[in-house]
Amino acid sequence: MNQPAELDLPVEGGILRVLRFGGGPRIALAAHGITGSGMSFRAMARHLPDEWSLFAPDLRGRGGSADTPGPYGLDRHAMDLCRLARDLGGGGPVALTGHSMGAYTALRAAALRPALFDRLLLVDGGLPLPVPPGTDLDAVLDTTLGPALARLGRTYDTDAAYVDFFRAHPALGPHWNADIETYVRYDVTGPRGARRSKVREAAVRHDGRDLLTSADLFAAGLTGLGVPALLLHAPLGLLGQEPPMLEASAVARWTGGPVNLPAELVEGSNHYTILLGTAARTVAERFVALGG
DSSP states (O other): OOSOEEEEEEETTEEEEEEEEOOOSEEEEEEOOTTOOGGGGHHHHHTSOTTEEEEEEOOTTSGGGTTSOOOOSHHHHHHHHHHHHHHHHTTSOEEEEEETHHHHHHHHHHHHOGGGEEEEEEESOOSOOOOOTTOOHHHHHHHHHTHHHHGGGOOBSSHHHHHHHHHTOTTTGGGOOHHHHHHHHHTEESSTTOBEESOOHHHHHHHHHHHHTOHHHHHHHHHTOOSOEEEEEOSSOTTSSSSOSSOHHHHHHHTSTTOOOOEEEOTTOOTTHHHHSTTHHHHHHHHHHHTO
């Protein structure tokens, strides 16, 4: 499953580049994070049984879908997932997962069209992130995304220089491996001497603002879950240190009581290595087991 097939599949108003890992009849659909790509699921896909195929789209404004027109926003991405699930599932439900922003997108898709899915695995995302009224949302994005957002406005002389930027990231560099490097190299584009990320900053900011102002929608999605679901979360955050992406108090609130969402802390992982490190095996195993 190391070398995915690249497919261009139709969605409303255009096409999405979709990476297919594996060739089995059981279909999984995976949504990536806010500045990521479908290649972030390479390690997880490698640990799925042979009977699985994992389809990981590059969401609008990212990767091979960078030129797919907007509007952006979580509902648009969720409807794209629903379209792909309908077309790929052949009339039956598919397994669904998402990481970071992709977890929120997957949760929204499952709320909009629950009959299309037979399970939902949320990976370090999906819980409401309440933001006080009047908050400068772009400032919040600048602070929380840090290096992930800073790279979008820069150019690099060579691909190696772009890779070196990621090697210096505190959540990635100490855990560097072939999956991380493949993920990084998949993201680079542009002419010689002016290499850059494929990700469109306008898409990131639009989606980030949408995510920060949609806590009520995510809360409704969690309380109305209609499919077996599980949250996997990392003890360390976007910079490879505390606090985590999902605070313990939020996990406790949303994974107990009336919400049918169990949770598991994936020890030894951060927000990125939960998918791009050795923890990817755990993610794949829990995903398969979730369907019973």
